Amino acid sequence: MDADPPKIDTTVAHPARIWNYWLGGKDHYPVDRQVGDETTRVYPEIVELARHQRAFLGRAVRFMAGEIGIRQFLDIGAGLPTVDNTHEVAQRVDPSCRIVYVDNDPLVLAHAQALLTSTPEGRTDYIDADLRDPDRILAEAARTLDFTRPIAITMLGILIFIQDDEEVRSIIRRLVGALPSGSHVAITHTTNAVHGERTDDAVRVWNEGGSVPMVVRSPETILSFLDGLELLDPGLVSLTRWRPEATPFGPPPEVDEFCAVARKP
Template sequence: MSDEKPGDARPPAIDTGTAHPARIWNYWLGGKDNYPIDREIGDQTLAVYPEIVDLARQQRAFLGRVVRHLAGEAGVRQFLDIGTGLPTADNTHEVAQRIAPESRIVYVDNDPLVLVHARALLTSTPEGATDYIDSDLRDPERIVTEAARTLDFTRPIAITMLGVLIFISDDDEAAAIMKHLVDALPPGSYLALTHTTNAVHGARTDEAVRVWNEGGSVPMVVRSPEMIEGFFGGLELLDPGLGPLTRWRPDGPAGEAVDEFCAVGKKPQG
């Protein structure tokens, strides 16, 4: 894991021979920040699960809805975006600061290519702030410590983790990471999480995951809705609770159910 910061003169080393989730996701979203190996694995996954492109777009739409709600109705002014991925339209800071210019946002990722693009993420309104942490989800203590340079952990913070916990294959480790992060949050904070399941498409989703894992990218796992809900231990789920991300407060008619479940939980007072 690199300790380089966005302002370092040395460009980080980028492995173009190994597929990486952020770059595959970028390919599915129609971006250009990907390499032949990423497109190869992306196409192999598409062959068995063509809905993945729509799912990727729906996940971005969910992020926008969540941040608009939290910055607007909930009045949150601090966001910790873990597993940022490559920048695209309506990143977390853009959505939040459009509503509340004083919002402060910290992005976290461990992909060197995301670090290259960090300057695009680090724009901010004069009233607010953004920062970027080059760190791994497996080191939640470091994430919290470094985020505290920008965020005030005595005031509510919203953590967003979209499609990142799937890369922690050990259930106990995943639960410990989530507990560490939630324990660090003050009352009134929020957690927005999405995670792949196979509750909707069953064997088709399992086959897509098999293709992904055999392709050499970072291995991922699916979990049951019950296991996903367990990551919200001690939090109060906002309506409509846990379910397909297409069904979480859609702007229009709810889309077809997908095998990416989501929920938003609030840390109660006291």
């Protein structure tokens, strides 16, 4: 890892820091809080949505490690470390799990050491790379992961920042094409299928103040990104509807962030 400290631009809002703010973290700056607060005023549910996405990560990783038996994870768009990072969830199931994190935010890089805390039996690594460069991601991940054995790729809250649908499909095809049979892919993506114009307004506020514009897609388009893969039950659903943990009150209301887990045949 480069010895020079990463250059962090505190004058422009960044998705990872805004998300950290919504999750109650401490790694954000006034410009991030401003965009976060403006978005929350238009769409108060965004804070709960962020927490539901974090909860989905935990459920999906536990499912893939515990029920499927996957021992390798490639977390693209890792974001800032918080409670129950991918390696913590996976290595509680099996301490030998290996995890590679990928992100391109300098502040995430600055906190990479926190992500690199592994069990003695397992291993974690961090790649400073952009999702738009899948070849680099795959090449560097191969230092830690064995591409002859199943790997789970997670891309949560990151596909929204690629404007072109075909570019998303191309990236996923390249990543999945390098994986062996039995590998899995978990994604989340913003839609407006639940709250309609209110979600559109929140995205407009984000795009006006955030450093990286995002795009809302229909469930049908999101589902098309997983063509050729076997969609696991319950399919593409709101975060709160994917294998929810039982509570006396049932699952919370649906949110405009949909998710899915799929298997490579």
